[in-house]
Amino acid sequence: xxxxxxxxxxxxxxxxxxxxxxxxxxxxxxxxxxxxxxxxxxxxxxxxxxxxxxxxxxxxxxxxxxxxxxxxxxxxxxxxxxxxxxxxxxxxxxxxxxxxxxxxxxxxxxxxxxxxxxxxxxxxxxx
Numbered sequence: 736x737x738x739x740x741x742x743x744x745x746x747x748x749x750x751x752x753x754x755x756x757x758x759x760x761x762x763x764x765x766x767x768x769x770x771x772x773x774x775x776x777x778x779x780x781x782x783x784x785x786x787x788x789x790x791x792x793x794x795x796x797x798x799x800x801x802x803x804x805x806x807x808x809x810x811x812x813x814x815x816x817x818x819x820x821x822x823x824x825x826x827x828x829x830x831x832x833x834x835x836x837x838x839x840x841x842x843x844x845x846x847x848x849x850x851x852x853x854x855x856x857x858x859x860x861x862x
Contacts, residue, residue, distance in 0.1 A: 737811045740819040743835040745827025745855040754821040766829040777832030786833040827855030
């Protein structure tokens with residue numbers, strides 16, 4: 736069964752190239768600059784809701800999911816071992832984590848074999 740890995744990362748900790756699809760979400764509003772949100776990650780409701788309060792973020796997510804399902808189904812049909820989707824933002828704590836979590840939840844609910852990995856969330860926590 737094809738394992739689908741959804742990961743978040745921060746560009747300031749280095750680019751990740753071991754992925755099949757990479758999405759840069761630095762263009763969306765950054766919760767880092769909101770004092771009440773800064774200490775929390777994109778896994779918290781406040782930050783997650785802030786990221787997706789932007790209609791463009793929701794539209795982008797919908798576009799990602801549509802194309803991603805086509806690719807995933809082709810990889811699964813061909814019995815590939817894995818498929819990795821990465822979301823990157825500046826620090827890897829807010830926007831990329833929210834997008835990765837939303838993608839993970841959507842694919843999990845759709846019945847895909849999916850895991851979630853936040854590469855840099857802990858690093859960013861201490862900055």
